[in-house]
Amino acid sequence: MKKLFAAFSVFVIAGCNAKGNNTNIEVIQNMMDQVTIKSQDWDPKEGDKVQMRTPPPGTVPRGFTPYKYATDPAAAWRQQNPLAGNSSEEVLDLGRKQYGIYCAVCHGDKGDSIAPVVEKMLVKPRNLIMADAKAYSDGRIYHAITAGIGLMGAYAGQIPDEKARWAIVNYVRTLQR
Numbered sequence: 001m002k003k004l005f006a007a008f009s010v011f012v013i014a015g016c017n018a019k020g021n022n023t024n025i026e027v028i029q030n031m032m033d034q035v036t037i038k039s040q041d042w043d044p045k046e047g048d049k050v051q052m053r054t055p056p057p058g059t060v061p062r063g064f065t066p067y068k069y070a071t072d073p074a075a076a077w078r079q080q081n082p083l084a085g086n087s088s089e090e091v092l093d094l095g096r097k098q099y100g101i102y103c104a105v106c107h108g109d110k111g112d113s114i115a116p117v118v119e120k121m122l123v124k125p126r127n128l129i130m131a132d133a134k135a136y137s138d139g140r141i142y143h144a145i146t147a148g149i150g151l152m153g154a155y156a157g158q159i160p161d162e163k164a165r166w167a168i169v170n171y172v173r174t175l176q177r
Ligand code: HEC
Pocket: 099, 102, 103, 104, 105, 106, 107, 123, 124, 125, 126, 128, 140, 141, 144, 145, 149, 150, 151, 152, 153, 155, 168, 172
């Protein structure tokens, strides 16, 4: 037991280092010094660059489709809804859930923009069930969700799945009925 304690003490003491900024004495080193560079670390060859790079311009992550209409609302409003006329339970459930999470807080559970935060807002959220909104194209509602409009922020970050965004559009249509 004493031997074990002595051996343990050596490790503990070896781990300490009185001189502030020096690294600890490493007893078993083979796992600590590696040729790979940690993602947040400096690249020793490039000095001023961190290992984690920004992607080259013009590249997109796999499985990600950039939104083509961010700066072209007119074209965005003409987009076809891939779920047009689909009022299946699956789609409406998805839309209802996402609407409840992301939209109802401002536009109200019924789409009438009656919600607790609305009275504090200077620019009121659009009433989504009035006649004007009924005349919006599906693409216009989708564009508002994806790119935002005026004081309303974009929700593409929170709702990255395009299908879920179109499902919200379909759900808004059911509220309008
Ligand atoms: C933080 C509050 C807020 C949230 C959350 C919000 N909106 Fe809005 N929305 C607004 C405001 C405010 C406007 C009016 C913007 C303006 O006129 O400047 C608006 C406008 C709209 C419009 C009108 C777009 C147009 O082209 O005129 C639609 C459609 C819409 N919102 C749908 C949604 C949907 C769907 C969601 C959920 C994904 C959502 N909003 C979430 C505040 C919000």
